[in-house]
Amino acid sequence: MTSESGELRIALLQAANAEVISTAFRAAGWNKPSLQYQSYLEEQNLGDRVVLVAWLDAGFAGYVTLVWQSDYGPMNADGVPEIKDLNVLPAYRRRGIASRLLDEAERLASARSTEVGIGVGLHPGYNAAQRLYVKRGYVPDGRGVTYRNGFIREGATIVADDELVLHLRKELPASWGSG
Numbered sequence: 001m002t003s004e005s006g007e008l009r010i011a012l013l014q015a016a017n018a019e020v021i022s023t024a025f026r027a028a029g030w031n032k033p034s035l036q037y038q039s040y041l042e043e044q045n046l047g048d049r050v051v052l053v054a055w056l057d058a059g060f061a062g063y064v065t066l067v068w069q070s071d072y073g074p075m076n077a078d079g080v081p082e083i084k085d086l087n088v089l090p091a092y093r094r095r096g097i098a099s100r101l102l103d104e105a106e107r108l109a110s111a112r113s114t115e116v117g118i119g120v121g122l123h124p125g126y127n128a129a130q131r132l133y134v135k136r137g138y139v140p141d142g143r144g145v146t147y148r149n150g151f152i153r154e155g156a157t158i159v160a161d162d163e164l165v166l167h168l169r170k171e172l173p174a175s176w177g178s179g
Contacts, residue, residue, distance in 0.1 A: 006057040008097065010104050013041055013051035013063070021053070024060045028089055040065060052104050054088070054097050062088030064101040066108055066116075072167055074143060075117040080169065081109045083118040086129065098132060110172040117141070119165040138168035 018037035025032040043049035048068060054061040063085070070082035083105045088097050109116040118138055120129050122145060145152050148163045158164060 008061070008100060009055045010052050010100060011055065013037065013044055013053050015041060017053055017060070020060050021063065024089055025087070028091075032087075043067075050105070050108055052101055054092075054101055056092060056095070056097065060089070061092040061097050062086075062101060064098075064105050066105045068112065070117060071149060072117065072119065072146070073149075074141060075167065075169075078115075079113060080115045080117045081113055083109070083116060086118075093128075098129075099136070102132075102136060106170070106172060113172070114174075115169050115171055117167060117169045119146075119167045121162050122164045122166055123160040123162075125162075133168055136170065138170045141167045141169050143167065 015038075018034040018041065021037050022032055022034035037051075040049060040051045044051050050066045051063060052065070053063045064083060064087075065085045066081055066083055068081050070076045070080060072082060075082055083102065086098060086101060088101075106116055118133060120126050120133055122130075143151065145164060145166050147158045147165075152158060
């Protein structure tokens with residue numbers, strides 16, 4: 001795929017990518033240690049997770065992962081794969097990279113399921129993701145929000161951090177099915 005500023009390539013995570021990705025995020029002010037990506041690679045090698053990495057020209061731009069068995073109980077019980085940890089470096093945002101990563105993750109999910117899920121944080125740092133997911137057809141699963149993977153009871157006081165999540169699902173096009 002060619003974007004207005006170069007050639008976009010999406011590939012599976014490789015061992016050599018872990019430090020490159022970690023260094024790029026550190027330069028952007030985010031703490032994402034290379035051990036995280038080494039762990040993702042182990043899960044990918046076991047067939048538990050797929051990690052898609054976006055490269056714009058020769059530079060790392062972002063990534064997304066797809067887990068076949070969600071940690072979120074309702075999705076796990078229904079056999080719905082979950083897209084997790086979508087990240088695009090700030091310098092590469094608003095170029096369609098997140099959408100392309102999601103396109104590929106959804107296409108892969110469709111080989112095993114008619115639906116895919118995703119969780120989105122509820123604090124302002126996730127505003128762009130919330131809008132993107134709704135525009136792509138994701139809808140809340142109707143079970144409310146979770147905090148640290150536990151459902152929130154009405155009237156509870158919680159902290160609005162990265163652990164406060166709304167889970168969404170999307171029906172995948174039948175034409176993408178295992179074929």
